[in-house]
Amino acid sequence: MAHPLPTSKALARARAVLAIEAGALERLAGLLDSRFEQACALILAARGRVAVTGMGKSGHIARKIAATFASTGTPALFVHPAEAAHGDLGMITADDVVLAISYSGESDELVALLPSLKRLTVPLIAITGNGAATLAREAQVWLDGSVAQEACPLNLAPTASTTAALALGDALAVALLDARGFKAEDFALSHPGGSLGRRLLVRVRDLMHTGDALPAVAAEVSLRDALLEISRKGLGMTAVVDAQDRLVGVFTDGDLRRALDRGIDVHGTKVGEVMTLAPATIEAEQLAAEAVALMERRRCNGLLVTDAGQLCGALNMHDLLRARVV
Structure with a gap:
Protein backbone atom coordinates (compact mmCIF):
# COMPACT_ATOMS: atom_id res chain seq x y z
CA MET A 1 0.00 0.00 0.00
CA ALA A 2 1.35 3.42 -0.98
CA HIS A 3 2.09 5.83 1.83
CA PRO A 4 1.59 9.55 1.18
CA LEU A 5 4.67 11.72 1.37
CA PRO A 6 4.80 14.22 4.21
CA THR A 7 4.08 17.69 2.86
CA SER A 8 7.60 18.94 3.55
CA LYS A 9 9.14 15.96 1.72
CA ALA A 10 6.77 16.35 -1.23
CA LEU A 11 7.70 20.02 -1.59
CA ALA A 12 11.38 19.19 -1.37
CA ARG A 13 11.01 16.53 -4.06
CA ALA A 14 9.05 18.92 -6.31
CA ARG A 15 11.67 21.63 -5.95
CA ALA A 16 14.41 19.14 -6.73
CA VAL A 17 12.59 18.05 -9.90
CA LEU A 18 12.23 21.64 -11.08
CA ALA A 19 15.86 22.41 -10.26
CA ILE A 20 17.08 19.37 -12.21
CA GLU A 21 14.94 20.20 -15.23
CA ALA A 22 15.91 23.88 -15.13
CA GLY A 23 19.55 22.84 -14.98
CA ALA A 24 19.04 20.53 -17.94
CA LEU A 25 17.65 23.39 -20.02
CA GLU A 26 20.49 25.70 -19.02
CA ARG A 27 22.98 23.02 -20.03
CA LEU A 28 21.08 22.46 -23.28
CA ALA A 29 21.52 26.10 -24.26
CA GLY A 30 25.27 25.63 -24.01
CA LEU A 31 25.15 22.59 -26.29
CA LEU A 32 23.59 24.50 -29.20
CA ASP A 33 25.93 25.07 -32.11
CA SER A 34 25.90 25.39 -35.91
CA ARG A 35 23.96 22.12 -36.18
CA PHE A 36 20.89 23.94 -34.92
CA GLU A 37 21.27 26.44 -37.78
CA GLN A 38 21.65 23.55 -40.23
CA ALA A 39 18.41 22.01 -38.93
CA CYS A 40 16.58 25.30 -39.45
CA ALA A 41 18.01 25.61 -42.96
CA LEU A 42 16.85 22.08 -43.86
CA ILE A 43 13.31 22.83 -42.71
CA LEU A 44 13.17 26.22 -44.42
CA ALA A 45 14.36 24.67 -47.69
CA ALA A 46 11.73 21.93 -47.64
CA ARG A 47 8.76 22.36 -49.95
CA GLY A 48 6.63 20.06 -47.85
CA ARG A 49 6.03 19.54 -44.16
CA VAL A 50 7.96 18.53 -41.08
CA ALA A 51 7.01 14.96 -40.13
CA VAL A 52 7.73 14.70 -36.41
CA THR A 53 7.98 11.20 -34.98
CA GLY A 54 8.82 9.50 -31.71
CA MET A 55 7.86 6.46 -29.66
CA GLY A 56 6.46 6.33 -26.13
CA LYS A 57 7.06 9.49 -24.09
CA SER A 58 9.09 10.90 -26.98
CA GLY A 59 6.01 10.39 -29.14
CA HIS A 60 3.95 12.60 -26.83
CA ILE A 61 6.65 15.27 -27.09
CA ALA A 62 6.71 14.86 -30.88
CA ARG A 63 2.94 15.48 -31.07
CA LYS A 64 3.33 18.73 -29.14
CA ILE A 65 6.25 19.89 -31.30
CA ALA A 66 4.31 19.15 -34.50
CA ALA A 67 1.37 21.17 -33.16
CA THR A 68 3.66 24.08 -32.25
CA PHE A 69 5.27 24.04 -35.70
CA ALA A 70 1.87 24.04 -37.40
CA SER A 71 0.56 26.98 -35.37
CA THR A 72 3.66 29.11 -35.94
CA GLY A 73 3.95 28.95 -39.72
CA THR A 74 5.82 25.67 -40.30
CA PRO A 75 3.47 23.02 -41.77
CA ALA A 76 3.90 19.83 -39.76
CA LEU A 77 2.26 16.58 -38.75
CA PHE A 78 2.90 13.81 -36.27
CA VAL A 79 3.64 10.33 -37.64
CA HIS A 80 3.48 7.39 -35.24
CA PRO A 81 6.54 5.25 -36.03
CA ALA A 82 4.81 1.94 -35.35
CA GLU A 83 1.86 2.86 -37.57
CA ALA A 84 4.25 4.18 -40.22
CA ALA A 85 5.54 0.64 -40.74
CA HIS A 86 1.97 -0.44 -41.51
CA GLY A 87 0.99 2.13 -44.09
CA ASP A 88 1.25 5.55 -42.45
CA LEU A 89 4.67 6.05 -44.04
CA GLY A 90 2.62 7.20 -47.02
CA MET A 91 2.07 10.45 -45.10
CA ILE A 92 5.71 11.35 -45.76
CA THR A 93 6.77 12.55 -49.21
CA ALA A 94 10.10 13.43 -50.80
CA ASP A 95 9.30 17.11 -50.21
CA ASP A 96 9.18 16.66 -46.43
CA VAL A 97 11.70 16.70 -43.60
CA VAL A 98 11.59 14.16 -40.77
CA LEU A 99 12.33 15.17 -37.19
CA ALA A 100 12.87 12.01 -35.12
CA ILE A 101 13.02 12.09 -31.32
CA SER A 102 14.51 9.28 -29.24
CA TYR A 103 16.68 9.77 -26.19
CA SER A 104 18.51 6.49 -26.74
CA GLY A 105 18.58 6.99 -30.49
CA GLU A 106 17.97 3.27 -30.86
CA SER A 107 14.17 2.93 -30.70
CA ASP A 108 13.40 -0.12 -32.86
CA GLU A 109 10.35 1.50 -34.48
CA LEU A 110 12.35 4.56 -35.57
CA VAL A 111 15.43 2.66 -36.72
CA ALA A 112 13.17 0.43 -38.83
CA LEU A 113 12.02 3.50 -40.80
CA LEU A 114 15.53 4.55 -41.83
CA PRO A 115 15.80 2.43 -45.04
CA SER A 116 12.45 3.73 -46.30
CA LEU A 117 13.37 7.33 -45.53
CA LYS A 118 16.65 6.85 -47.42
CA ARG A 119 14.79 5.52 -50.46
CA LEU A 120 12.53 8.58 -50.34
CA THR A 121 15.64 10.80 -49.97
CA VAL A 122 13.89 12.57 -47.09
CA PRO A 123 16.25 14.66 -44.93
CA LEU A 124 16.39 13.47 -41.31
CA ILE A 125 16.95 15.58 -38.22
CA ALA A 126 17.44 13.60 -35.02
CA ILE A 127 17.16 14.69 -31.40
CA THR A 128 18.89 12.10 -29.22
CA GLY A 129 20.94 11.98 -26.05
CA ASN A 130 23.76 10.05 -27.72
CA GLY A 131 25.68 11.24 -30.75
CA ALA A 132 26.94 7.71 -31.45
CA ALA A 133 23.42 6.23 -31.64
CA THR A 134 22.04 4.86 -34.90
CA LEU A 135 19.56 7.73 -35.41
CA ALA A 136 22.24 10.35 -34.77
CA ARG A 137 24.69 8.69 -37.20
CA GLU A 138 22.13 8.32 -39.98
CA ALA A 139 20.69 11.84 -39.66
CA GLN A 140 21.73 14.76 -41.83
CA VAL A 141 21.65 16.84 -38.65
CA TRP A 142 21.94 15.60 -35.06
CA LEU A 143 20.78 17.84 -32.22
CA ASP A 144 22.22 16.97 -28.82
CA GLY A 145 19.36 16.54 -26.36
CA SER A 146 21.41 14.89 -23.63
CA VAL A 147 20.84 15.59 -19.94
CA ALA A 148 23.10 14.95 -16.96
CA GLN A 149 20.35 13.10 -15.11
CA GLU A 150 16.63 12.49 -15.14
CA ALA A 151 14.50 14.21 -12.52
CA CYS A 152 13.17 10.78 -11.54
CA PRO A 153 14.96 9.70 -8.31
CA LEU A 154 15.56 6.31 -9.93
CA ASN A 155 17.08 8.10 -12.96
CA LEU A 156 14.78 6.00 -15.14
CA ALA A 157 11.51 7.76 -16.04
CA PRO A 158 11.89 10.20 -18.95
CA THR A 159 11.54 13.60 -17.24
CA ALA A 160 14.44 15.99 -17.76
CA SER A 161 15.16 14.37 -21.14
CA THR A 162 11.61 14.88 -22.42
CA THR A 163 11.66 18.46 -21.14
CA ALA A 164 14.91 19.02 -23.04
CA ALA A 165 13.45 17.55 -26.26
CA LEU A 166 10.33 19.67 -25.95
CA ALA A 167 12.43 22.80 -25.38
CA LEU A 168 14.56 22.02 -28.43
CA GLY A 169 11.39 21.65 -30.49
CA ASP A 170 10.13 25.00 -29.20
CA ALA A 171 13.50 26.57 -30.02
CA LEU A 172 13.25 25.28 -33.58
CA ALA A 173 9.67 26.49 -33.98
CA VAL A 174 10.45 29.98 -32.70
CA ALA A 175 13.65 30.30 -34.75
CA LEU A 176 11.69 29.28 -37.86
CA LEU A 177 8.86 31.67 -36.95
CA ASP A 178 11.39 34.49 -36.81
CA ALA A 179 13.06 33.45 -40.08
CA ARG A 180 9.70 33.39 -41.88
CA GLY A 181 8.69 36.83 -40.60
CA PHE A 182 5.64 35.25 -38.96
CA LYS A 183 3.43 37.92 -37.32
CA ALA A 184 0.75 37.99 -34.66
CA GLU A 185 -1.89 38.26 -37.40
CA ASP A 186 -0.56 35.06 -38.98
CA PHE A 187 -0.77 33.30 -35.62
CA ALA A 188 -4.36 34.46 -35.25
CA LEU A 189 -5.29 32.94 -38.60
CA SER A 190 -4.27 29.57 -37.19
CA HIS A 191 -6.39 30.17 -34.09
CA PRO A 192 -9.69 31.63 -35.39
CA GLY A 193 -11.73 29.91 -32.67
CA GLY A 194 -9.72 31.20 -29.74
CA SER A 195 -9.68 34.48 -27.88
CA LEU A 196 -6.39 35.45 -29.54
CA GLY A 197 -7.94 35.02 -32.97
CA ARG A 198 -10.86 37.22 -32.03
CA ARG A 199 -8.56 39.92 -30.67
CA LEU A 200 -6.38 39.94 -33.77
CA LEU A 201 -8.89 39.26 -36.53
CA VAL A 202 -12.09 41.11 -35.58
CA ARG A 203 -12.10 44.73 -36.71
Missing part, protein backbone atom coordinates in the same frame (compact mmCIF):
# COMPACT_ATOMS: atom_id res chain seq x y z
CA VAL A 204 -14.31 47.65 -35.79
CA ARG A 205 -16.02 47.51 -39.21
CA ASP A 206 -17.18 43.96 -38.39
CA LEU A 207 -19.13 45.15 -35.33
CA MET A 208 -20.12 48.77 -35.86
CA HIS A 209 -23.67 50.00 -36.40
CA THR A 210 -24.22 51.77 -39.71
CA GLY A 211 -27.01 53.18 -41.87
CA ASP A 212 -30.40 53.37 -40.17
CA ALA A 213 -28.94 51.74 -37.04
CA LEU A 214 -26.47 54.59 -36.56
CA PRO A 215 -27.69 57.24 -34.09
CA ALA A 216 -27.05 60.77 -35.39
CA VAL A 217 -28.72 64.17 -35.06
CA ALA A 218 -27.95 67.73 -36.07
CA ALA A 219 -26.68 70.16 -33.43
CA GLU A 220 -29.82 72.29 -33.89
CA VAL A 221 -32.35 69.64 -32.83
CA SER A 222 -33.92 69.79 -29.39
CA LEU A 223 -32.61 67.76 -26.52
CA ARG A 224 -35.94 65.92 -26.58
CA ASP A 225 -35.41 64.80 -30.18
CA ALA A 226 -31.88 63.69 -29.36
CA LEU A 227 -33.26 61.55 -26.52
CA LEU A 228 -35.74 59.96 -28.91
CA GLU A 229 -32.88 59.10 -31.26
CA ILE A 230 -30.92 57.50 -28.42
CA SER A 231 -33.97 55.44 -27.44
CA ARG A 232 -34.63 54.31 -31.01
CA LYS A 233 -31.06 53.20 -31.70
CA GLY A 234 -30.33 51.71 -28.26
CA LEU A 235 -26.64 52.56 -28.00
CA GLY A 236 -26.89 54.94 -25.06
CA MET A 237 -25.60 57.84 -27.16
CA THR A 238 -26.07 59.76 -30.37
CA ALA A 239 -23.55 61.39 -32.64
CA VAL A 240 -24.01 65.09 -33.36
CA VAL A 241 -23.13 66.05 -36.93
CA ASP A 242 -23.14 69.08 -39.21
CA ALA A 243 -24.84 69.37 -42.59
CA GLN A 244 -21.99 67.44 -44.27
CA ASP A 245 -22.17 64.58 -41.73
CA ARG A 246 -18.92 65.67 -40.14
CA LEU A 247 -18.77 64.73 -36.48
CA VAL A 248 -18.98 67.73 -34.14
CA GLY A 249 -19.84 66.04 -30.84
CA VAL A 250 -21.66 63.28 -28.98
CA PHE A 251 -24.56 63.25 -26.55
CA THR A 252 -24.66 60.35 -24.06
CA ASP A 253 -26.66 59.15 -21.11
CA GLY A 254 -24.03 60.79 -18.92
CA ASP A 255 -24.51 64.11 -20.66
CA LEU A 256 -28.26 63.79 -20.04
CA ARG A 257 -27.77 63.27 -16.30
CA ARG A 258 -25.49 66.26 -16.08
CA ALA A 259 -27.98 68.40 -18.05
CA LEU A 260 -30.87 67.39 -15.81
CA ASP A 261 -28.81 68.21 -12.72
CA ARG A 262 -28.50 71.74 -14.10
CA GLY A 263 -32.28 71.99 -14.63
CA ILE A 264 -32.05 72.12 -18.44
CA ASP A 265 -35.34 72.27 -20.35
CA VAL A 266 -35.35 69.21 -22.63
CA HIS A 267 -37.83 70.87 -25.00
CA GLY A 268 -36.20 74.27 -25.36
CA THR A 269 -32.51 73.31 -25.25
CA LYS A 270 -30.61 72.37 -28.40
CA VAL A 271 -28.46 69.26 -28.16
CA GLY A 272 -25.49 71.23 -29.47
CA GLU A 273 -25.56 73.27 -26.25
CA VAL A 274 -25.08 70.26 -23.97
CA MET A 275 -23.15 67.78 -26.12
CA THR A 276 -19.60 66.63 -25.41
CA LEU A 277 -17.05 68.10 -27.78
CA ALA A 278 -14.13 66.05 -29.13
CA PRO A 279 -15.69 62.64 -28.46
CA ALA A 280 -13.68 59.42 -28.48
CA THR A 281 -13.48 58.07 -32.04
CA ILE A 282 -11.89 55.15 -33.83
CA GLU A 283 -11.44 54.12 -37.47
CA ALA A 284 -13.29 51.22 -39.04
CA GLU A 285 -10.12 49.30 -39.99
CA GLN A 286 -8.72 49.30 -36.47
CA LEU A 287 -8.88 46.12 -34.41
CA ALA A 288 -11.85 45.64 -32.11
CA ALA A 289 -9.30 44.99 -29.35
CA GLU A 290 -8.04 48.55 -29.87
CA ALA A 291 -11.60 49.78 -29.34
CA VAL A 292 -11.67 47.98 -25.99
CA ALA A 293 -8.39 49.59 -24.96
CA LEU A 294 -9.61 53.05 -26.02
CA MET A 295 -12.86 52.68 -24.08
CA GLU A 296 -10.89 51.69 -20.99
CA ARG A 297 -8.58 54.69 -21.34
CA ARG A 298 -11.41 57.14 -21.94
CA ARG A 299 -13.67 55.43 -19.38
CA CYS A 300 -16.57 55.32 -21.79
CA ASN A 301 -18.94 52.63 -23.00
CA GLY A 302 -19.25 53.67 -26.64
CA LEU A 303 -17.23 54.93 -29.56
CA LEU A 304 -18.05 56.72 -32.79
CA VAL A 305 -16.37 55.50 -35.95
CA THR A 306 -15.05 58.09 -38.38
CA ASP A 307 -13.27 58.23 -41.71
CA ALA A 308 -11.43 61.51 -42.31
CA GLY A 309 -13.79 63.25 -39.89
CA GLN A 310 -16.93 61.82 -41.48
CA LEU A 311 -19.20 59.77 -39.25
CA CYS A 312 -19.53 56.20 -40.57
CA GLY A 313 -20.46 54.03 -37.58
CA ALA A 314 -20.82 53.49 -33.86
CA LEU A 315 -20.33 50.68 -31.38
CA ASN A 316 -20.53 50.13 -27.65
CA MET A 317 -19.17 47.73 -25.08
CA HIS A 318 -22.12 45.36 -25.54
CA ASP A 319 -21.12 44.83 -29.17
CA LEU A 320 -17.61 43.91 -28.05
CA LEU A 321 -18.91 41.58 -25.36
CA ARG A 322 -21.21 39.81 -27.82
CA ALA A 323 -18.27 39.31 -30.17
CA ARG A 324 -16.26 37.96 -27.19
CA VAL A 325 -13.45 40.39 -27.87
CA VAL A 326 -13.50 41.45 -24.23
Whole structure:
Protein backbone atom coordinates (compact mmCIF):
# COMPACT_ATOMS: atom_id res chain seq x y z
CA MET A 1 0.00 0.00 0.00
CA ALA A 2 1.35 3.42 -0.98
CA HIS A 3 2.09 5.83 1.83
CA PRO A 4 1.59 9.55 1.18
CA LEU A 5 4.67 11.72 1.37
CA PRO A 6 4.80 14.22 4.21
CA THR A 7 4.08 17.69 2.86
CA SER A 8 7.60 18.94 3.55
CA LYS A 9 9.14 15.96 1.72
CA ALA A 10 6.77 16.35 -1.23
CA LEU A 11 7.70 20.02 -1.59
CA ALA A 12 11.38 19.19 -1.37
CA ARG A 13 11.01 16.53 -4.06
CA ALA A 14 9.05 18.92 -6.31
CA ARG A 15 11.67 21.63 -5.95
CA ALA A 16 14.41 19.14 -6.73
CA VAL A 17 12.59 18.05 -9.90
CA LEU A 18 12.23 21.64 -11.08
CA ALA A 19 15.86 22.41 -10.26
CA ILE A 20 17.08 19.37 -12.21
CA GLU A 21 14.94 20.20 -15.23
CA ALA A 22 15.91 23.88 -15.13
CA GLY A 23 19.55 22.84 -14.98
CA ALA A 24 19.04 20.53 -17.94
CA LEU A 25 17.65 23.39 -20.02
CA GLU A 26 20.49 25.70 -19.02
CA ARG A 27 22.98 23.02 -20.03
CA LEU A 28 21.08 22.46 -23.28
CA ALA A 29 21.52 26.10 -24.26
CA GLY A 30 25.27 25.63 -24.01
CA LEU A 31 25.15 22.59 -26.29
CA LEU A 32 23.59 24.50 -29.20
CA ASP A 33 25.93 25.07 -32.11
CA SER A 34 25.90 25.39 -35.91
CA ARG A 35 23.96 22.12 -36.18
CA PHE A 36 20.89 23.94 -34.92
CA GLU A 37 21.27 26.44 -37.78
CA GLN A 38 21.65 23.55 -40.23
CA ALA A 39 18.41 22.01 -38.93
CA CYS A 40 16.58 25.30 -39.45
CA ALA A 41 18.01 25.61 -42.96
CA LEU A 42 16.85 22.08 -43.86
CA ILE A 43 13.31 22.83 -42.71
CA LEU A 44 13.17 26.22 -44.42
CA ALA A 45 14.36 24.67 -47.69
CA ALA A 46 11.73 21.93 -47.64
CA ARG A 47 8.76 22.36 -49.95
CA GLY A 48 6.63 20.06 -47.85
CA ARG A 49 6.03 19.54 -44.16
CA VAL A 50 7.96 18.53 -41.08
CA ALA A 51 7.01 14.96 -40.13
CA VAL A 52 7.73 14.70 -36.41
CA THR A 53 7.98 11.20 -34.98
CA GLY A 54 8.82 9.50 -31.71
CA MET A 55 7.86 6.46 -29.66
CA GLY A 56 6.46 6.33 -26.13
CA LYS A 57 7.06 9.49 -24.09
CA SER A 58 9.09 10.90 -26.98
CA GLY A 59 6.01 10.39 -29.14
CA HIS A 60 3.95 12.60 -26.83
CA ILE A 61 6.65 15.27 -27.09
CA ALA A 62 6.71 14.86 -30.88
CA ARG A 63 2.94 15.48 -31.07
CA LYS A 64 3.33 18.73 -29.14
CA ILE A 65 6.25 19.89 -31.30
CA ALA A 66 4.31 19.15 -34.50
CA ALA A 67 1.37 21.17 -33.16
CA THR A 68 3.66 24.08 -32.25
CA PHE A 69 5.27 24.04 -35.70
CA ALA A 70 1.87 24.04 -37.40
CA SER A 71 0.56 26.98 -35.37
CA THR A 72 3.66 29.11 -35.94
CA GLY A 73 3.95 28.95 -39.72
CA THR A 74 5.82 25.67 -40.30
CA PRO A 75 3.47 23.02 -41.77
CA ALA A 76 3.90 19.83 -39.76
CA LEU A 77 2.26 16.58 -38.75
CA PHE A 78 2.90 13.81 -36.27
CA VAL A 79 3.64 10.33 -37.64
CA HIS A 80 3.48 7.39 -35.24
CA PRO A 81 6.54 5.25 -36.03
CA ALA A 82 4.81 1.94 -35.35
CA GLU A 83 1.86 2.86 -37.57
CA ALA A 84 4.25 4.18 -40.22
CA ALA A 85 5.54 0.64 -40.74
CA HIS A 86 1.97 -0.44 -41.51
CA GLY A 87 0.99 2.13 -44.09
CA ASP A 88 1.25 5.55 -42.45
CA LEU A 89 4.67 6.05 -44.04
CA GLY A 90 2.62 7.20 -47.02
CA MET A 91 2.07 10.45 -45.10
CA ILE A 92 5.71 11.35 -45.76
CA THR A 93 6.77 12.55 -49.21
CA ALA A 94 10.10 13.43 -50.80
CA ASP A 95 9.30 17.11 -50.21
CA ASP A 96 9.18 16.66 -46.43
CA VAL A 97 11.70 16.70 -43.60
CA VAL A 98 11.59 14.16 -40.77
CA LEU A 99 12.33 15.17 -37.19
CA ALA A 100 12.87 12.01 -35.12
CA ILE A 101 13.02 12.09 -31.32
CA SER A 102 14.51 9.28 -29.24
CA TYR A 103 16.68 9.77 -26.19
CA SER A 104 18.51 6.49 -26.74
CA GLY A 105 18.58 6.99 -30.49
CA GLU A 106 17.97 3.27 -30.86
CA SER A 107 14.17 2.93 -30.70
CA ASP A 108 13.40 -0.12 -32.86
CA GLU A 109 10.35 1.50 -34.48
CA LEU A 110 12.35 4.56 -35.57
CA VAL A 111 15.43 2.66 -36.72
CA ALA A 112 13.17 0.43 -38.83
CA LEU A 113 12.02 3.50 -40.80
CA LEU A 114 15.53 4.55 -41.83
CA PRO A 115 15.80 2.43 -45.04
CA SER A 116 12.45 3.73 -46.30
CA LEU A 117 13.37 7.33 -45.53
CA LYS A 118 16.65 6.85 -47.42
CA ARG A 119 14.79 5.52 -50.46
CA LEU A 120 12.53 8.58 -50.34
CA THR A 121 15.64 10.80 -49.97
CA VAL A 122 13.89 12.57 -47.09
CA PRO A 123 16.25 14.66 -44.93
CA LEU A 124 16.39 13.47 -41.31
CA ILE A 125 16.95 15.58 -38.22
CA ALA A 126 17.44 13.60 -35.02
CA ILE A 127 17.16 14.69 -31.40
CA THR A 128 18.89 12.10 -29.22
CA GLY A 129 20.94 11.98 -26.05
CA ASN A 130 23.76 10.05 -27.72
CA GLY A 131 25.68 11.24 -30.75
CA ALA A 132 26.94 7.71 -31.45
CA ALA A 133 23.42 6.23 -31.64
CA THR A 134 22.04 4.86 -34.90
CA LEU A 135 19.56 7.73 -35.41
CA ALA A 136 22.24 10.35 -34.77
CA ARG A 137 24.69 8.69 -37.20
CA GLU A 138 22.13 8.32 -39.98
CA ALA A 139 20.69 11.84 -39.66
CA GLN A 140 21.73 14.76 -41.83
CA VAL A 141 21.65 16.84 -38.65
CA TRP A 142 21.94 15.60 -35.06
CA LEU A 143 20.78 17.84 -32.22
CA ASP A 144 22.22 16.97 -28.82
CA GLY A 145 19.36 16.54 -26.36
CA SER A 146 21.41 14.89 -23.63
CA VAL A 147 20.84 15.59 -19.94
CA ALA A 148 23.10 14.95 -16.96
CA GLN A 149 20.35 13.10 -15.11
CA GLU A 150 16.63 12.49 -15.14
CA ALA A 151 14.50 14.21 -12.52
CA CYS A 152 13.17 10.78 -11.54
CA PRO A 153 14.96 9.70 -8.31
CA LEU A 154 15.56 6.31 -9.93
CA ASN A 155 17.08 8.10 -12.96
CA LEU A 156 14.78 6.00 -15.14
CA ALA A 157 11.51 7.76 -16.04
CA PRO A 158 11.89 10.20 -18.95
CA THR A 159 11.54 13.60 -17.24
CA ALA A 160 14.44 15.99 -17.76
CA SER A 161 15.16 14.37 -21.14
CA THR A 162 11.61 14.88 -22.42
CA THR A 163 11.66 18.46 -21.14
CA ALA A 164 14.91 19.02 -23.04
CA ALA A 165 13.45 17.55 -26.26
CA LEU A 166 10.33 19.67 -25.95
CA ALA A 167 12.43 22.80 -25.38
CA LEU A 168 14.56 22.02 -28.43
CA GLY A 169 11.39 21.65 -30.49
CA ASP A 170 10.13 25.00 -29.20
CA ALA A 171 13.50 26.57 -30.02
CA LEU A 172 13.25 25.28 -33.58
CA ALA A 173 9.67 26.49 -33.98
CA VAL A 174 10.45 29.98 -32.70
CA ALA A 175 13.65 30.30 -34.75
CA LEU A 176 11.69 29.28 -37.86
CA LEU A 177 8.86 31.67 -36.95
CA ASP A 178 11.39 34.49 -36.81
CA ALA A 179 13.06 33.45 -40.08
CA ARG A 180 9.70 33.39 -41.88
CA GLY A 181 8.69 36.83 -40.60
CA PHE A 182 5.64 35.25 -38.96
CA LYS A 183 3.43 37.92 -37.32
CA ALA A 184 0.75 37.99 -34.66
CA GLU A 185 -1.89 38.26 -37.40
CA ASP A 186 -0.56 35.06 -38.98
CA PHE A 187 -0.77 33.30 -35.62
CA ALA A 188 -4.36 34.46 -35.25
CA LEU A 189 -5.29 32.94 -38.60
CA SER A 190 -4.27 29.57 -37.19
CA HIS A 191 -6.39 30.17 -34.09
CA PRO A 192 -9.69 31.63 -35.39
CA GLY A 193 -11.73 29.91 -32.67
CA GLY A 194 -9.72 31.20 -29.74
CA SER A 195 -9.68 34.48 -27.88
CA LEU A 196 -6.39 35.45 -29.54
CA GLY A 197 -7.94 35.02 -32.97
CA ARG A 198 -10.86 37.22 -32.03
CA ARG A 199 -8.56 39.92 -30.67
CA LEU A 200 -6.38 39.94 -33.77
CA LEU A 201 -8.89 39.26 -36.53
CA VAL A 202 -12.09 41.11 -35.58
CA ARG A 203 -12.10 44.73 -36.71
CA VAL A 204 -14.31 47.65 -35.79
CA ARG A 205 -16.02 47.51 -39.21
CA ASP A 206 -17.18 43.96 -38.39
CA LEU A 207 -19.13 45.15 -35.33
CA MET A 208 -20.12 48.77 -35.86
CA HIS A 209 -23.67 50.00 -36.40
CA THR A 210 -24.22 51.77 -39.71
CA GLY A 211 -27.01 53.18 -41.87
CA ASP A 212 -30.40 53.37 -40.17
CA ALA A 213 -28.94 51.74 -37.04
CA LEU A 214 -26.47 54.59 -36.56
CA PRO A 215 -27.69 57.24 -34.09
CA ALA A 216 -27.05 60.77 -35.39
CA VAL A 217 -28.72 64.17 -35.06
CA ALA A 218 -27.95 67.73 -36.07
CA ALA A 219 -26.68 70.16 -33.43
CA GLU A 220 -29.82 72.29 -33.89
CA VAL A 221 -32.35 69.64 -32.83
CA SER A 222 -33.92 69.79 -29.39
CA LEU A 223 -32.61 67.76 -26.52
CA ARG A 224 -35.94 65.92 -26.58
CA ASP A 225 -35.41 64.80 -30.18
CA ALA A 226 -31.88 63.69 -29.36
CA LEU A 227 -33.26 61.55 -26.52
CA LEU A 228 -35.74 59.96 -28.91
CA GLU A 229 -32.88 59.10 -31.26
CA ILE A 230 -30.92 57.50 -28.42
CA SER A 231 -33.97 55.44 -27.44
CA ARG A 232 -34.63 54.31 -31.01
CA LYS A 233 -31.06 53.20 -31.70
CA GLY A 234 -30.33 51.71 -28.26
CA LEU A 235 -26.64 52.56 -28.00
CA GLY A 236 -26.89 54.94 -25.06
CA MET A 237 -25.60 57.84 -27.16
CA THR A 238 -26.07 59.76 -30.37
CA ALA A 239 -23.55 61.39 -32.64
CA VAL A 240 -24.01 65.09 -33.36
CA VAL A 241 -23.13 66.05 -36.93
CA ASP A 242 -23.14 69.08 -39.21
CA ALA A 243 -24.84 69.37 -42.59
CA GLN A 244 -21.99 67.44 -44.27
CA ASP A 245 -22.17 64.58 -41.73
CA ARG A 246 -18.92 65.67 -40.14
CA LEU A 247 -18.77 64.73 -36.48
CA VAL A 248 -18.98 67.73 -34.14
CA GLY A 249 -19.84 66.04 -30.84
CA VAL A 250 -21.66 63.28 -28.98
CA PHE A 251 -24.56 63.25 -26.55
CA THR A 252 -24.66 60.35 -24.06
CA ASP A 253 -26.66 59.15 -21.11
CA GLY A 254 -24.03 60.79 -18.92
CA ASP A 255 -24.51 64.11 -20.66
CA LEU A 256 -28.26 63.79 -20.04
CA ARG A 257 -27.77 63.27 -16.30
CA ARG A 258 -25.49 66.26 -16.08
CA ALA A 259 -27.98 68.40 -18.05
CA LEU A 260 -30.87 67.39 -15.81
CA ASP A 261 -28.81 68.21 -12.72
CA ARG A 262 -28.50 71.74 -14.10
CA GLY A 263 -32.28 71.99 -14.63
CA ILE A 264 -32.05 72.12 -18.44
CA ASP A 265 -35.34 72.27 -20.35
CA VAL A 266 -35.35 69.21 -22.63
CA HIS A 267 -37.83 70.87 -25.00
CA GLY A 268 -36.20 74.27 -25.36
CA THR A 269 -32.51 73.31 -25.25
CA LYS A 270 -30.61 72.37 -28.40
CA VAL A 271 -28.46 69.26 -28.16
CA GLY A 272 -25.49 71.23 -29.47
CA GLU A 273 -25.56 73.27 -26.25
CA VAL A 274 -25.08 70.26 -23.97
CA MET A 275 -23.15 67.78 -26.12
CA THR A 276 -19.60 66.63 -25.41
CA LEU A 277 -17.05 68.10 -27.78
CA ALA A 278 -14.13 66.05 -29.13
CA PRO A 279 -15.69 62.64 -28.46
CA ALA A 280 -13.68 59.42 -28.48
CA THR A 281 -13.48 58.07 -32.04
CA ILE A 282 -11.89 55.15 -33.83
CA GLU A 283 -11.44 54.12 -37.47
CA ALA A 284 -13.29 51.22 -39.04
CA GLU A 285 -10.12 49.30 -39.99
CA GLN A 286 -8.72 49.30 -36.47
CA LEU A 287 -8.88 46.12 -34.41
CA ALA A 288 -11.85 45.64 -32.11
CA ALA A 289 -9.30 44.99 -29.35
CA GLU A 290 -8.04 48.55 -29.87
CA ALA A 291 -11.60 49.78 -29.34
CA VAL A 292 -11.67 47.98 -25.99
CA ALA A 293 -8.39 49.59 -24.96
CA LEU A 294 -9.61 53.05 -26.02
CA MET A 295 -12.86 52.68 -24.08
CA GLU A 296 -10.89 51.69 -20.99
CA ARG A 297 -8.58 54.69 -21.34
CA ARG A 298 -11.41 57.14 -21.94
CA ARG A 299 -13.67 55.43 -19.38
CA CYS A 300 -16.57 55.32 -21.79
CA ASN A 301 -18.94 52.63 -23.00
CA GLY A 302 -19.25 53.67 -26.64
CA LEU A 303 -17.23 54.93 -29.56
CA LEU A 304 -18.05 56.72 -32.79
CA VAL A 305 -16.37 55.50 -35.95
CA THR A 306 -15.05 58.09 -38.38
CA ASP A 307 -13.27 58.23 -41.71
CA ALA A 308 -11.43 61.51 -42.31
CA GLY A 309 -13.79 63.25 -39.89
CA GLN A 310 -16.93 61.82 -41.48
CA LEU A 311 -19.20 59.77 -39.25
CA CYS A 312 -19.53 56.20 -40.57
CA GLY A 313 -20.46 54.03 -37.58
CA ALA A 314 -20.82 53.49 -33.86
CA LEU A 315 -20.33 50.68 -31.38
CA ASN A 316 -20.53 50.13 -27.65
CA MET A 317 -19.17 47.73 -25.08
CA HIS A 318 -22.12 45.36 -25.54
CA ASP A 319 -21.12 44.83 -29.17
CA LEU A 320 -17.61 43.91 -28.05
CA LEU A 321 -18.91 41.58 -25.36
CA ARG A 322 -21.21 39.81 -27.82
CA ALA A 323 -18.27 39.31 -30.17
CA ARG A 324 -16.26 37.96 -27.19
CA VAL A 325 -13.45 40.39 -27.87
CA VAL A 326 -13.50 41.45 -24.23
